[in-house]
Amino acid sequence: MKITEVLVRDIRFPTSYDLDGSDALNRGDYSATYVTLLTDSGLTGDGLTFTNGRGNEVCVAAVRALEHHVVGRRLSDILGNLRGFYRDLTVDNQLRWLGPEKGILHMATGALINAMWDLWAKREGKPMWKLLADLTPEQIVAAIDFTYITDVLTPEEALEMLHRQQLGKTAREAEMRRDGFPAYTTSTSWLGYPDDKVRRLCREAITQGWTAFKMKVGLNLDDNVQRAALMREEIGGERRLMMDANQCWDVGEAIRHMKELARFDPWWIEEPTSPDDVLGHATIARAVAPIGVATGEVCQNRVLFKQFLQADAISFLQVDSCRMGGVNEVLAVLLMAAKFGVPVCPHAGGVGLCEYVQHISIFDYIAVSGSLENRMCEYVDHLHEHFVDPCVVRNAHYVAPLRPGYSISIRPESLDAYEFPGGRIWRALETVA
Amino acid sequence: MKITEVLVRDIRFPTSYDLDGSDALNRGDYSATYVTLLTDSGLTGDGLTFTNGRGNEVCVAAVRALEHHVVGRRLSDILGNLRGFYRDLTVDNQLRWLGPEKGILHMATGALINAMWDLWAKREGKPMWKLLADLTPEQIVAAIDFTYITDVLTPEEALEMLHRQQLGKTAREAEMRRDGFPAYTTSTSWLGYPDDKVRRLCREAITQGWTAFKMKVGLNLDDNVQRAALMREEIGGERRLMMDANQCWDVGEAIRHMKELARFDPWWIEEPTSPDDVLGHATIARAVAPIGVATGEVCQNRVLFKQFLQADAISFLQVDSCRMGGVNEVLAVLLMAAKFGVPVCPHAGGVGLCEYVQHISIFDYIAVSGSLENRMCEYVDHLHEHFVDPCVVRNAHYVAPLRPGYSISIRPESLDAYEFPGGRIWRALETVA
Numbered sequence: 001m002k003i004t005e006v007l008v009r010d011i012r013f014p015t016s017y018d019l020d021g022s023d024a025l026n027r028g029d030y031s032a033t034y035v036t037l038l039t040d041s042g043l044t045g046d047g048l049t050f051t052n053g054r055g056n057e058v059c060v061a062a063v064r065a066l067e068h069h070v071v072g073r074r075l076s077d078i079l080g081n082l083r084g085f086y087r088d089l090t091v092d093n094q095l096r097w098l099g100p101e102k103g104i105l106h107m108a109t110g111a112l113i114n115a116m117w118d119l120w121a122k123r124e125g126k127p128m129w130k131l132l133a134d135l136t137p138e139q140i141v142a143a144i145d146f147t148y149i150t151d152v153l154t155p156e157e158a159l160e161m162l163h164r165q166q167l168g169k170t171a172r173e174a175e176m177r178r179d180g181f182p183a184y185t186t187s188t189s190w191l192g193y194p195d196d197k198v199r200r201l202c203r204e205a206i207t208q209g210w211t212a213f214k215m216k217v218g219l220n221l222d223d224n225v226q227r228a229a230l231m232r233e234e235i236g237g238e239r240r241l242m243m244d245a246n247q248c249w250d251v252g253e254a255i256r257h258m259k260e261l262a263r264f265d266p267w268w269i270e271e272p273t274s275p276d277d278v279l280g281h282a283t284i285a286r287a288v289a290p291i292g293v294a295t296g297e298v299c300q301n302r303v304l305f306k307q308f309l310q311a312d313a314i315s316f317l318q319v320d321s322c323r324m325g326g327v328n329e330v331l332a333v334l335l336m337a338a339k340f341g342v343p344v345c346p347h348a349g350g351v352g353l354c355e356y357v358q359h360i361s362i363f364d365y366i367a368v369s370g371s372l373e374n375r376m377c378e379y380v381d382h383l384h385e386h387f388v389d390p391c392v393v394r395n396a397h398y399v400a401p402l403r404p405g406y407s408i409s410i411r412p413e414s415l416d417a418y419e420f421p422g423g424r425i426w427r428a429l430e431t432v433a
Numbered sequence: 434m435k436i437t438e439v440l441v442r443d444i445r446f447p448t449s450y451d452l453d454g455s456d457a458l459n460r461g462d463y464s465a466t467y468v469t470l471l472t473d474s475g476l477t478g479d480g481l482t483f484t485n486g487r488g489n490e491v492c493v494a495a496v497r498a499l500e501h502h503v504v505g506r507r508l509s510d511i512l513g514n515l516r517g518f519y520r521d522l523t524v525d526n527q528l529r530w531l532g533p534e535k536g537i538l539h540m541a542t543g544a545l546i547n548a549m550w551d552l553w554a555k556r557e558g559k560p561m562w563k564l565l566a567d568l569t570p571e572q573i574v575a576a577i578d579f580t581y582i583t584d585v586l587t588p589e590e591a592l593e594m595l596h597r598q599q600l601g602k603t604a605r606e607a608e609m610r611r612d613g614f615p616a617y618t619t620s621t622s623w624l625g626y627p628d629d630k631v632r633r634l635c636r637e638a639i640t641q642g643w644t645a646f647k648m649k650v651g652l653n654l655d656d657n658v659q660r661a662a663l664m665r666e667e668i669g670g671e672r673r674l675m676m677d678a679n680q681c682w683d684v685g686e687a688i689r690h691m692k693e694l695a696r697f698d699p700w701w702i703e704e705p706t707s708p709d710d711v712l713g714h715a716t717i718a719r720a721v722a723p724i725g726v727a728t729g730e731v732c733q734n735r736v737l738f739k740q741f742l743q744a745d746a747i748s749f750l751q752v753d754s755c756r757m758g759g760v761n762e763v764l765a766v767l768l769m770a771a772k773f774g775v776p777v778c779p780h781a782g783g784v785g786l787c788e789y790v791q792h793i794s795i796f797d798y799i800a801v802s803g804s805l806e807n808r809m810c811e812y813v814d815h816l817h818e819h820f821v822d823p824c825v826v827r828n829a830h831y832v833a834p835l836r837p838g839y840s841i842s843i844r845p846e847s848l849d850a851y852e853f854p855g856g857r858i859w860r861a862l863e864t865v866a
Contacts, residue, residue, distance in 0.1 A: 027527070147707075150685060
């Protein structure tokens with residue numbers, strides 16, 4: 001099977017009109033740089049990277065700049081050298097200057113690499129998590145580029161860790177098929193929502209069985225205190241409350257805010273400051289303990305994650321499924337987290353991120369971490385209706401998906417309607433404006 | 434004066450055909466995303482960001498995505514709130530997701546911001562370094578976004594540092610006009626050059642008065658030792674020899690190589706590993722002392738530089754002029770370096786980087802660091818003929834430029850000839866191929 005063509009589309013959902021997804025620094029139109037790999041067998045692979053609206057066209061251009069590494073390749077050749085495939089994309093001797101392995105170029109890389117894994121999983125007739133769980137430790141290790149991380153994790157150590165977890169895999173897989181993977185909700189408390197909407201959403205969520213809730217915090221301490229009090233009033237003292245600052249504070253501000261907010265017993269503070277500031281997070285972590293520090297949704301690559309772990313800067317690692325170099329780089333991060341004993345609680349929301357990360361968490365439990373302790377996967381109730389195989393949450397758990405692939409294919413009619421700027425929805429909005 | 438339009442062109446020089454600029458990880462066509470701000474007064478401002486060939490078109494697309502923050506603005510309004518201008522570009526509530534402040538988006542930001550400073554300097558009739566040196570400490574501080582760096586540098590401290598350096602400014606400016614700023618050469622020893630070419634270039638450089646030489650090192654230790662021996666043979670024991678690994682090693686490899694190469698008395702080892710690895714550089718620095726560790730040409734933003742300084746990871750800070758958010762962010766980095774007492778030895782080469790950084794180094798000496806100790810600015814003898822106001826090096830010193838602006842304007846005939854893919858040069862190469 002040979003990859004004959006890369007299709008890439010600029011898909012945008014006008015979410016900024018409702019303040020869904022609003023936080024201290026972002027107010028976007030949830031968007032996807034949507035990639036489809038065509039093959040000579042008729043089978044296709046889909047992948048996307050999530051963006052926030054404007055600039056999605058730049059990611060599309062980045063996919064175009066990378067596609068020569070993908071078009072014309074045989075799937076069997078790629079699978080025979082998965083690490084090499086990753087490095088073809090990330091160590092291009094001209095494009096690399098635009099990263100390396102960060103920002104727009106790396107997000108485009110993630111879309112392409114994830115599409116290849118989707119193609120593979122579909123060919124095997126397995127959901128992604130099952131494809132991954134069935135790989136041998138040797139195959140997993142062969143997919144990872146260990147460049148720049150051998151000071152904390154060598155291929156040999158990774159192999160040993162994966163072999164150790166072979167024991168109990170069958171039981172953990174059965175458990176996942178039966179119970180699913182635990183989730184928490186971010187849908188109840190976006191920054192732009194009025195109090196009464198937050199109260200209503202909390203009550204509905206409790207009825208649905210949710211036990212852990214994330215709220216957004218911002219620059220104004222009084223507002224944060226007021227909102228935290230409201231959340232605790234609604235969810236009670238026993239359910240978990242997490243706080244998310246979306247990078248709005250400097251190091252000193254983060255510590256000051258969290259000293260005040262500590263009385264609401266937050267389980268973690270997420271993105272207290274710049275996603276690039278390893279040492280800053282470490283300072284905050286020491287100052288606000290036992291509140292845990294969490295970050296990762298904007299973490300650019302495995303080299304930053306390595307340092308967050310080395311510096312004891314985070315208690316929860318929130319890997320993203322498509323900001324980094326796709327599944328290959330996620331595997332490196334899962335293994336490093338396991339080595340340091342830090343639970344992975346993936347970032348989700350946006351477009352398709354819930355669909356993606358359910359596979360990552362289920363695989364992580366079955367084959368890498370082997371533990372559910374302090375592990376939850378984010379859930380946001382947005383835009384799932386556009387997916388061919390939308391994620392299903394039942395009793396605050398992601399139900400293990402069973403259809404072949406990475407669950408990331410968007411329905412053709414949604415692609416047509418939301419394509420920017422020519423799709424039906426955007427033409428209609430233009431008429432209104 | 435109002436900015437009426439942003440022109441942006443994809444300019445590429447086919448340097449990969451000669452192995453000029455080749456190193457362990459890069460083999461590129463030196464390129465520029467070239468921006469011109471048009472105004473209603475007829476005055477124009479030029480800026481560029483340097484890229485390595487393929488993907489330059491993605492940077493061009495990123496400039497297009499940002500230009501709505503620039504077009505229609507009055508220069509006087511921008512100058513009245515320079516920090517605000519920087520933040521308009523870097524904290525756009527949709528584009529920010531594609532960074533923040535890193536990679537392609539940030540490089541495009543740098544081109545636009547530098548073009549604004551070029552416009553301003555031309556309006557004032559001053560070379561950039563003189564425009565900067567004549568600003569009051571209050572004006573300098575008002576240009577800087579201190580977000581995420583207040584834990585090491587507050588606006589108040591920055592003001593105090595700049596006020597302290599007011600003493601002696603006049604004498605230092607006279608010294609720069611008389612002697613220029615010290616430089617070192619990277620032109621003698623690219624990785625792809627054969628031995629005899631390296632020997633010839635070293636001899637020529639010594640005749641020209643060069644006293645400090647940088648060589649490239651790579652993955653093969655024997656090759657590195659052989660090349661270092663050759664360099665020392667040519668330049669003798671007294672002249673400075675620097676080594677540049679261009680990120681080709683992991684932490685352990687860097688230490689092993691430098692233990693062997695220490696006998697050639699290198700002054701610094703540059704980019705020993707990933708540009709993102711603050712803790713890795715710190716480990717290397719401790720292991721290879723007294724050899725200094727240097728990095729910065731690919732350092733993504735002020736938050737990373739802050740940490741390199743906090744962690745004692747570098748002895749030389751190699752700021753780049755257009756990878757970060759332009760002059761505004763460079764100012765933040767110069768001040769942090771001065772606070773930590775780390776000399777700034779800017780990255781140059783590529784296209785226009787020498788033209789840019791001479792202004793930065795001269796300003797740094799006059800108004801920020803006040804010292805020439807251990808400070809040298811990189812020089813590479815490439816592509817200067819395409820510039821309207823090319824840098825001039827005399828007796829291994831950059832001569833202080835006197836023409837108004839940031840010296841970054843490319844000659845119109847070069848722009849036309851090297852525009853990609855339609856320019857004369859590229860059409861001719863296509864015919865050959």
